[in-house]
Amino acid sequence: MHLLTLIGVLIVIVGFALRVNALLVVTVAGIATGVAGHLSPYAIVSEFGRAFTQNRYVGLVWLTLPVIGLLERAGLKERAQELIARVHSATTGRVLLLYLAIRQLTASIGLSALGGQAQMVRPLIAPMSEAAAEARYGKLPDKTRHLILAHAAAVDNVGVFFGEDIFLAMGSVLLIKGFLDGNGIHLTPLHIALWAIPTAVAVFIIHGVRLLLLDRRLRRQFKGGQS
Amino acid sequence: MIRLEYVYFLGGLLFCSVGLLEFLDAANPQRLRKTVFWVIYGITFLFGTLLPPFVTGCLVILMVLVTGWKDLSRSKVDTAPELQRRQSAGRLKEKLFIPALCIPGVTFLGTLLLPKISMAGQPLALAKDATLVSLGLSVLVALAAALWLFRQRFPTSLHEGRRLLTAVGTVAVLPQLLAALGALFADAGVGKVVSEGVTHFIPGDARFLVILAFTVGMALFTMIMGNAFAAFPVMVAGIGLPLIVHKLGGDPAVMGAVGMLSGYCGTLMTPMAANFNIVPAALLELPDKNGVVKVQVPTGLILLAVNTLLMYVLVFRF
Structure with missing residues (x-):
């Protein structure tokens, strides 16, 4: 009857699909999973507290918000937009493609701290990619604007995920090494990181092509099919 | 040594201040629930390692319950109007990028240097904490630079912090809750x-x-x-x-x-x-x-x- 432990997965899928408050869905799913796994109520609540505290590091990104708010108040977005409008060859896709390359390369030499959603995307990359389209096509409809912003966030994720795995001291490389060590297979980190390179190249091509297709889509949408 | 706990403390202060600002805004709908939400989140940062896991767990569940079935409404927080922002951008020009680049720049330098510099026989930060400690430091450096270059007062930064944090909303705590869910998945x-x-x-x-x-x-x-x-x-x-x-x-x-x-x-x-x-x-x-x-x-x-x-x-x- 251990299939019952999957109840939490079901609650999450149904809850997210029905757009119930995500915090409530996840909490209920956690409690239900604990009950199905025969944990005591005390153990379930303690586990919530322990994991929540242990993962506080994820919340530290919010520390940047007062600074980013001040920057926006002082006109950072407006300045980034003015600058990008002056570069005539700049398009949304090209701006994002350049950021993808930089993000992947810097992450692959261990500099994943050089990017990030709150640090780079919200104050700089998102307004620049939006401005590149606005400079060409004028004011954008909300739907298009949201699509461009979502692409800006996605580029940061894709770049860091498939860049940092090439870096030897990265958590994922060390996790792979540690787990195989525990099973009597001994490899060097270099040996593991090497095999992350083909995928890193592949994702740059795949996502890069998609960014250029985004440019084409914008061009068609706003210039009535002319190129 | 700069301990990671100090950086969490800084986070706790920010979240509690946001809670207080939510409370002081009389026109804010659901202001009591919003205050409780952000203050509890702040407490888990301020005293997370001192509180027993069971107490933190109860606080977290209470924090989730005040968000209700439909989630909290969005607070309306204003910033400078667009015209003023354009003028400011024209005046400050490239100076605007200095604080923006302080965050990744100082984080990067700190990650590299802090574990290597010793004071009283201890490194300034442990290697495993270096990135997060440096992130905390970078925020302080960037904040000081922004306040000085833009001639702004400190309370404005808290006001702006509230504007952005409440725009993110209660989703801000979702990653930590999902980590708890993952732990329970593993236990079960x-x-x-x-x-x-x-x-x-x-x-x-x-x-x-x-x-x-x-x-x-x-x-x-x-x-x-x-x-x-x-x-x-x-x-x-x-x-x-x-x-x-x-x-x-x-x-x-x-x-x-x-x-x-x-x-x-x-x-x-x-x-x-x-x-x-x-x-x-x-x-x-x-x-x-x-x-x-x-x-x-x-x-x-x-x-x-x-x-x-x-x-x-x-x-x-x-």
Whole structure:
């Protein structure tokens, strides 16, 4: 009857699909999973507290918000937009493609701290990619604007995920090494990181092509099919 | 030594201040519930290591309950009007980028240098904490630079912090709650059920099918757990080592590396990886919480197919 432990997965899928408050869905799913796994109520609540505290590091990104708010108040977005409008060859896709390359390369030499959603995307990359389209096509409809912003966030994720795995001291490389060590297979980190390179190249091509297709889509949408 | 706990303390102060500002705004709907929410979040940062896990757990559940069935409404917080921002941008020009670049710049330098510099026989920060400690420092440096260069007062930064944090909303705490869910999944043995389910379906000697089950299994399980690191040990113990490496003689380095990256394809495609997918959507104020996931799905799927082929071609060759 251990299939019952999957109840939490079901609650999450149904809850997210029905757009119930995500915090409530996840909490209920956690409690239900604990009950199905025969944990005591005390153990379930303690586990919530322990994991929540242990993962506080994820919340530290919010520390940047007062600074980013001040920057926006002082006109950072407006300045980034003015600058990008002056570069005539700049398009949304090209701006994002350049950021993808930089993000992947810097992450692959261990500099994943050089990017990030709150640090780079919200104050700089998102307004620049939006401005590149606005400079060409004028004011954008909300739907298009949201699509461009979502692409800006996605580029940061894709770049860091498939860049940092090439870096030897990265958590994922060390996790792979540690787990195989525990099973009597001994490899060097270099040996593991090497095999992350083909995928890193592949994702740059795949996502890069998609960014250029985004440019084409914008061009068609706003210039009535002319190129 | 700068302990990581100091940085958490800074976070706690920020969240409590936001709670206080929510309370002081008389026109704010649901202001009591919002205050309770942010102050509890602040308390978990201020006293997280002092409180017993059970007490923190109760606080967290209370914090979730005040958000209600439909989530809290959005607070209206104003910033400078557009005209004023344009004038300010024209006046400050490239100076605007100095504080913006302080954050990644100081974080990077600190990560590199803090563990190497010793004071009274101790490093300034432990190597494992260096990035987060440096992030905390970088924020203080950037804040000082911004206040000085833009001639702003400190309370304005808290006001702006409240504007952005309440724009993100209660989703801000979702990644930590999902980590708790992941821990409960692990305690209840969800991983075992999933890996048994996957291994049940595959014939043990059809090379391509075994590889396909492994890469797709990594991606799917990562989508459920929201984290490839949680999926990896389960799938490698279930399929990777016994079938691909031991039975079929595949290379363990290729299996491990490409397997992990197949998990990352799953990370791109799931709302469960909230800090990468849901939080940025909130941060960019997208109306669709899944807007970022939707953009990432095509890349995730194509790359998963490429990874499967890569592993099939490479794993038996080396």
